Amino acid sequence: MKTGARILVEGLQREGVETIFGYPGGVVLPIYDELYDSPIRHILVRHEQAAAHAADGFARASGRVGVCLATSGPGACNLVTGIATAYMDSVPIVALTGQVPTSLLGNDAFQESDITGITMPITKHNYLVKRTEDLGHIVREAFFIARTGRPGPVLIDLPKDVSTREVEFEYSDSETVSLRGYQPTYRGHPKQIEKAVDLILEAERPLLYVGGGVISSDASPELVQLAETLGIPVTTTLMGLGAIPCDHPLNLGMLGMHGTRYANYAVTETDLLIAIGVRFDDRVTGKIDTFASQARIIHIDIDPAEIGKNKRVDVPIVGDAKSVLKDMIARVQKKKDYAKWHERIRSWKEKYPMRYRKDGALRPQYVIEELSALMKGEGIIVSEVGQNQMWTAQYYCFKKPRGWITSGGLGTMGYGFPAAMGAHFARPGETVFDVAGDGSFQMNIQELGTVSHYRIPVKVAILNNRFLGMVRQWQELFYDRRYSYTELPPVDFVKIANAYGIDGMRVEDPSEVRPALKAAIETEGPFVLDFRIEREENVFPMVPAGAAINEMIGGPCE
Amino acid sequence: MKPHTLSVLVENKPGVLSRVTGLFSRRGFNIESLAVGVCEEPGTSRITIVCIGDDAQIEQVMKQLNKLIDVIKVSDLTENDRVERELALIKVNAEPGSSRAEIMQLASIFRAQIIDVGAKTLVLSVAGETKKIDALEKLLRQYGVKELVRTGTIAILRGSKTVKSAK
Numbered sequence: 140m141k142t143g144a145r146i147l148v149e150g151l152q153r154e155g156v157e158t159i160f161g162y163p164g165g166v167v168l169p170i171y172d173e174l175y176d177s178p179i180r181h182i183l184v185r186h187e188q189a190a191a192h193a194a195d196g197f198a199r200a201s202g203r204v205g206v207c208l209a210t211s212g213p214g215a216c217n218l219v220t221g222i223a224t225a226y227m228d229s230v231p232i233v234a235l236t237g238q239v240p241t242s243l244l245g246n247d248a249f250q251e252s253d254i255t256g257i258t259m260p261i262t263k264h265n266y267l268v269k270r271t272e273d274l275g276h277i278v279r280e281a282f283f284i285a286r287t288g289r290p291g292p293v294l295i296d297l298p299k300d301v302s303t304r305e306v307e308f309e310y311s312d313s314e315t316v317s318l319r320g321y322q323p324t325y326r327g328h329p330k331q332i333e334k335a336v337d338l339i340l341e342a343e344r345p346l347l348y349v350g351g352g353v354i355s356s357d358a359s360p361e362l363v364q365l366a367e368t369l370g371i372p373v374t375t376t377l378m379g380l381g382a383i384p385c386d387h388p389l390n391l392g393m394l395g396m397h398g399t400r401y402a403n404y405a406v407t408e409t410d411l412l413i414a415i416g417v418r419f420d421d422r423v424t425g426k427i428d429t430f431a432s433q434a435r436i437i438h439i440d441i442d443p444a445e446i447g448k449n450k451r452v453d454v455p456i457v458g459d460a461k462s463v464l465k466d467m468i469a470r471v472q473k474k475k476d477y478a479k480w481h482e483r484i485r486s487w488k489e490k491y492p493m494r495y496r497k498d499g500a501l502r503p504q505y506v507i508e509e510l511s512a513l514m515k516g517e518g519i520i521v522s523e524v525g526q527n528q529m530w531t532a533q534y535y536c537f538k539k540p541r542g543w544i545t546s547g548g549l550g551t552m553g554y555g556f557p558a559a560m561g562a563h564f565a566r567p568g569e570t571v572f573d574v575a576g577d578g579s580f581q582m583n584i585q586e587l588g589t590v591s592h593y594r595i596p597v598k599v600a601i602l603n604n605r606f607l608g609m610v611r612q613w614q615e616l617f618y619d620r621r622y623s624y625t626e627l628p629p630v631d632f633v634k635i636a637n638a639y640g641i642d643g644m645r646v647e648d649p650s651e652v653r654p655a656l657k658a659a660i661e662t663e664g665p666f667v668l669d670f671r672i673e674r675e676e677n678v679f680p681m682v683p684a685g686a687a688i689n690e691m692i693g694g695p696c697e
Numbered sequence: 698m699k700p701h702t703l704s705v706l707v708e709n710k711p712g713v714l715s716r717v718t719g720l721f722s723r724r725g726f727n728i729e730s731l732a733v734g735v736c737e738e739p740g741t742s743r744i745t746i747v748c749i750g751d752d753a754q755i756e757q758v759m760k761q762l763n764k765l766i767d768v769i770k771v772s773d774l775t776e777n778d779r780v781e782r783e784l785a786l787i788k789v790n791a792e793p794g795s796s797r798a799e800i801m802q803l804a805s806i807f808r809a810q811i812i813d814v815g816a817k818t819l820v821l822s823v824a825g826e827t828k829k830i831d832a833l834e835k836l837l838r839q840y841g842v843k844e845l846v847r848t849g850t851i852a853i854l855r856g857s858k859t860v861k862s863a864k
Binding site for chain 1: 719
């Protein structure tokens, strides 16, 4: 006989789970008691939201399923932001929540919340387990659903009596998951792939538009191979950074609201847009009618609902990016001469390079460039949300997939620091940097406690401008500089870090940037860097909301 | 923009209806009518949804429904030869006297049944296509409709074609 808690923990082990992030509470005590003797390592966070983000960071860095655990009611509710973040970026996590005993369900019992109801719109699927007998199967199904097809978060809600009750149960090796309502398509349709290849060979100005789907299907090698075989330039979304090395001659960098001018001009003039693992997000497309309006569009995605959702598509291909790209490569023989197209792009690149003012002030772009130079494309860069995120996306040279972790879809402030903790457990031994803003960092600053407790060697680089910077930027540009509630009082982040037993350093001059970053990297444990940057620096170029993406606002250098 | 009749085969599990209707509300789709009940396959239910939208919207509705793990099959019956029915129960004012006879006559023309007779009311049961029920309701309004209950449309394809899971 086994308790539900035992079945759960065995199930987690069978799924290969080594680390989970959680926070105990009344109704999960049976599970915590089981974890006490288990080989699974539990990381005690300081807020459940951080547990969900850490599981998410773990998943993005490793390509495996991340797991978090919280108690019922407030514990479960605190996971919500983290689950929604994972859902928007298609990240496989399994969230485990405690629930009041089944006899009290629906009675507004102490610490009861309808977490399956609450998370229905932000999970790929969720379960309220009512019988201990079902638990083993549900655990297996949950992991299967989370990691297959278009990955996503799955939640399992466990009433206390379900985890304490004892039943006869053995995991069987032969049992597989089969769901009649869930059969993802991995192979692209050969006819559609043939059509796509024909279009590519007809095109004069083709462009690859690549997103997070390429990263999550580990399709970077195939992407680069296809691009090189045909000589097609590539632009990536925020989520797609690292799919092709930053310094690859075919790479145009990021497109969209804060994309490079040359990427956005290329989209505007392309006659064939090959979209892979992207969802035509409004931050990418700007005014949708003018986005790639001269182009025929091929769209490859594992989720059929993404195809045609925002933009009409000429050749839809439902399938896994890696598999489809392989099939395409197999069909591609002749290399077409796109010399005129390359020449046009080269002239844009020359005319509109990414640049910022270099006048001796401490500018955030410089901090990122120095960080990039020191890291040499190794390690993992995580970001918070806002200006810090966009400067990192613009000025850091990403060379590998899964080296960049950021909240793209939901834009969750406070994401980066806990996600960086998760990334460390996925790839211990690699340097992990959280590039933060002072606003975002204060949204989950309590995790300094976790980092200190376990000596998690996460480095935090705060680009501190004492503003909610991106909001201030919008107020400057569109609200006549009326800085309504976006100024933050100064905070001594070094002292806060010290209070948690963590080393830190404040940096006020450009000359100190490199030594400070070096010190952080060379320190064995966690480290907090407080960069006092130019307060009213903006992220440029920028497409105003609702404008076409070639209608960009420049910076002081243009 | 026209009404589409969708037949949705789902796992008969707790919360499925909530997943389906929640999807409509959060994605801004409108439900005109919805009817649900168990069906011939054990462990499954069939939901008939009538919703209004252009082709792109309906395509998106169907794709999003298909993404739900508990949804087995989604079919748009609109372009197919099908039969549709809806049931309505209508409680109408019927003071003893002439109006009662008129109402009973109307019922007979519409093949509705009088299923309850009260001192001042009659309850009619009528099944048929939505338009027919609309028409009867309109006629009964002059007598005073006290209460009206409609089931929403259910639909099935004509002939041997079915909406079933692939297996």
